[in-house]
Amino acid sequence: MTEYFQSLGMSYEFAWFAATIAGILLIALPLMLAVAMIIYVDRKVLGAIMMRRGPNVVGPFGLLQSFADGLKVFLQETIIPSAANKVLFLLAPIITFTVALAAWAVIPFNSGAVLADINVGLLYVLAVSSLGVYGVVISGWASNSKYPFFSAMRAAAQMISYEVSIGFILVCVVLWANSFNLNDIIIAQKGHGLGFVNAFAFNPLLFPLFVMFLISAMAETARAPFDLTEAESELVAGYQTEYSSMSFALFWLGEYANILLMCALCAILFFGGWLPPVEWEPLYAVPGWIWLFGKMFVFFFIFSWTWGTVPRYRYDQLMRLGWKVFLPLSLLFVVLISGYLMLTRYAPL
Template sequence: MTAYFSTLLGPEGGWFVATLIAILLIAFPVMLAVAIVIYFDRKIWAAMALRRGPNVVGPFGILQSFADGIKVFLQETIIPSSANKGLFLLAPIITFTVALIAWAVIPFGPEMVLADINVGLLYILAASSLGVYGVIIAGWSSNSKYPFYSALRAAAQMVSYEVSIGFVLISVVLWAGSFHLGTIIDAQKGLYGFLNGFGFNPLLFPMWVVFLISAMAETARAPFDLTEAESELVAGYQTEYSSMAFALFWLGEYANVLLMCALNAVLFWGGWLPPVDWAPLYAVPGLVWLILKILVFFFIFSWVKATVPRYRYDQLMRLGWKIFLPLSLLWVFLVSGFLMLTRYGVQA
């Protein structure tokens, strides 16, 4: 595509137009997917509570998310008189933008990636950690007690679980020998001769469990949604927001949830590879396998939210600092020691 536009617009213009089209080809489907998975999320909760869920707007209620979007778009944007107007409006933009930029390095298939960089995993870790700034700015700029309290909770929660996620990723990097996401996926091929995925590895499976739970805490999903504990905080850091500013927070949250589902698939379950290393399964496009895995993990996220009661805040912190952090750190030593003995041998 870059070569085609370069013949029309020159090297720099061709690169710019081709890159812009590639960005839109990722951003628009992600935003559309967010609207769709919100519908599925509500349907899953309803089914588990023996309710109907959305069933009025459109066939089977499938247009409910778009109706909600139109509703918030047409609402009046209210800014509290004592709020810092500039930062108040900037916070949801930061949250939504940061949720999208991490998708730039997610490989949807062999050579199907916007930015194929060697340190893609580090890029995702850095980009996802920026999301806390939108939450903190929203809480502080609202100049309201409960949103500010929620923002402090969010900062402590996200920092706590990013530490354990970092050590989990070190175990994956050690085994794959690279920060490149495509190389990590290739390293998962042919485990035991017929399986694809680090999740089938007994030494890395516990780290997947830690990563899955930490991802729920990182995205503030139930049972870790202490930043939006309505019984304690009214509604959390977005209490003072309305209209599209309010909607951007929710869109950013679901984009982050989908990102964590994609990372679960890419880092532990083979990404675009089929679950079994069997030639006929490779006839299915890699993008289809990746989307199916993302949907499976999204179902798990919804399942947990519908069935597990909310943690207390001290339980949340204890799980992150006293259980996951020591466990993931220990696993780094176990994985590195195992690899030294089996892959590299004992050096004299």
């Protein structure tokens, strides 16, 4: 894209800047549209599970319901509690939203179609996504109210607990793919499963890690059945209790952008990303981004399906699952996979 802007007569510096801004907009704007649409899908899936209609009035089939809700939120008054720390109160949703968008910079949508194709892409995603806890903690503290503060502490503990096991799961994937680069991880899955399936998930050693990653992703994004940060009977609306208008909407946008990111990571790390499901040449005629979006949609449907069918965990159950089950298991698989690779791939000749 830089070359294109240079062909218009720009210097290299201005061409690079214009290309970077264009790349950011090409990711951020469709992502915002996707967030609006998956909120609609979420409500439709939940409506079907609960035998309700879901949104069906605003626009054809209710497709414009999310935009109507967004307009309603935008027109509301922004209320800041008198005892709140105003700067931090307004900064918290901005941090949450910005961090959720920043992680998408290294997500490959097709071969070479990535904003920043860096060698440590997976490490970047882990580092940036872990910053989201700051927005949560700051929002709870700055509200100067006990209910948001309790919820923020609970959310911080929950997010940190499951980030630990996610980190060890990512170590296993990196060991197998022999790269931190997300494009290289995708290419390493070519024909990996049963000799013709483009997925790590069909590997007996990596499939349990996929299951743990999917569950940990739900806990990391505070998605049901781990939505204890917004437990209605205990915390009203969690750390968002004192927020209104666009500051409240930024939390929602950031939350759903994170959910989409986790769906993308499930597809990229375990199901071949932009590769077709199986090694069959005609399938490569379909653009890679369509395969990636299709896989992301399947995982988002699993997220919504789980929300509508699985009861909420108690907090002690949540912590026990993270620290006493997933952490030891992920550590065990690090040992098993590294040992297996040392015996096979790196065995002396």
